[in-house]
Amino acid sequence: MHHSGFYLLIAVIVLLIFFRRVWPRLRANHPTKPVVHRSIKHKSFYTVQVFSRLNTRRFFRDRLALFFGILFPLIFLFVFGGISGGSKNNNVSFRVAVINESHSAFAQQFSHQLSTSKTFKINKDATTLATAKDKMAKSQVDATIVLPADFGTVKPGQNYPSGEAKVLYSQNSVSAGQTLTTVLEGEFKRVNAKFVSTQQPFTAVGQQLNEKSLTSFDYTFAGLLGFSIVGLGIFGPVNVFPELKKQGILRRLHTTPLKVWQYFTSTMISQAIIGLISLAIMFAVAIAVFHLKVVGNYLEIAIFLVFSIITILGIGLAIGGWAKNERQAAPLANIIVFPMIFLSGTFFPRFLMPEWLQSITYYLPLTPVIDGVRLLVTEGKHLTDIGTQLGLLGIWTVIIYFIAFRVFRWE
């Protein structure tokens, strides 16, 4: 199941190596033939195509950009994935010592079953009651299960084995001990039914309704994808544009007939390509290391991510395009980005916020990104189910790009 994650990761790494190492050499050996077309039918699109191609290529040549674009989000994934306990998910397990004082066949079989169960982690060192107590005192085990000498023997006047297992626990692990007792009682109930067929007129059966219940990692992952999109889409242009203005590179481009929309579109295309690669690596690691279960359709996820990148990139284009220098760009970006990151549920889920705050933050541009990712990736929804998120993103895209085009300055 998580092999797919490894394969995805390997595929992406191979692709990266290919574009950084192999492709340039192939090109050097076979220089592109001079094709001279003085008149091109769709000049505007040719312009956009060349600009986005060279933009993307430049990213993969720049080690610093690669670090911040690809490795940096991964570090966050490991840090926050580790905190949210993604690898364990909702599997509760108990560290127990098993003291089997009985020699009955049933007791042997029962203790063997315990050792194969996922719920119990048997501490093999604790073989006597004394060592088990010592380990409980040091919190190395949560509880000790004692099977007494008469456990599992057939008592006189009965035709089935019986016994009473004891669960010993210390004061500092009361809840673990009690839960363990309940778990064992449940186990015995099933066993009992096999030996004594008594009618049970009233029973209660617990049933898990939603197989795909969300773990905290699912929330963390959607938030981290959002964070990564913010990093690429906002901090990218905010850092680069003022530098381009300072060196007069944008001004130089302005002496050519290049249009703002052509420049924006090419930036969009290259950021979408870079973003998809970066996010694909995050997916691969999340699947391989943190057991993320992707139940949604990858194509739909990719389409939604591209849309999200374009929307969020607009904020970066607006800030970077407006700012004359980094002294203007950095504070403005921080004022906008940091509240948005926290209020949109990047690092902790929005449902933990007070309701009035939830209803406000629902409309932030990053919220539909994070919600949409979670709905598609972990809840198996389709693009047709997340119309609200797409609608919100659409409205924001119009607003953001309207502003970005209005405030853009070439120098």
Place this chain on the structure above:
Amino acid sequence: MSEVILKVKDLRKVYDGKPAVDGINFEVKKGEIFGILGPNGAGKTTTLEMIETMREIDGGSITVDGLDVASQPNEVKATIGVQPQSPAFQDKTRLSEIIELFAAAYGENVDPMEFLNDVKLGEKANAYVEQLSGGQKQRLSIAAALVHSPKLFFMDEPTTGLDPQARRNLWDLTREVRDKGVTVIMTTHYMDEAEILCDRVAVMDNGKIIAIDTPKNLIQQLLKRGFKKEQQVEQANLEDVFIDLTGKALRD
């Protein structure tokens, strides 16, 4: 009579109530190398920027090859090539890609090698721009400004900061560009450069053109007014010595 490619009429630019360009008039003929001279703050750069469509025109009009700059900026942009004072390019970009990029900005697909060879950078086609020297960057910048075969080419202080060899090379390049039929308009602070290179020069001060003629005529007019240099003119100067000692070959 040669054709007029640039016509500037009553051109005005006002900054904070002060006239930076104060109603200037001049014409540039096709195939000329035209110099605009003057001290800092005279209005040279502002004038150039208005012609290049980069600054709003506050008064008067500019016509480039029959196109009105104020109302047809995009057509004018496609007709002119601009070489900025300090050329800069985004790093991690190969020289051939710079040419490709600039051609694409004009919607054209060209052979980068052709343009790089013209400025003697063919061997460096696959190098990154950050590996170039100052003189090489200037040459790349010129190549990039010519990808769309402009009719009018602007150079803003092209030789500032270059060594004598690179300067001489740039003069040759400028003449080559002119010989291809491109009209060149340049600013410079080096009078020897203007004297050697320019067919005609305009001298600006305080936003006004105070003289416009060929360098030779301007010198003659000064001499007629009875001007005499205090020192005796030597037959060679220190730059001649420098070139004689170090040779004319380009170093970069």
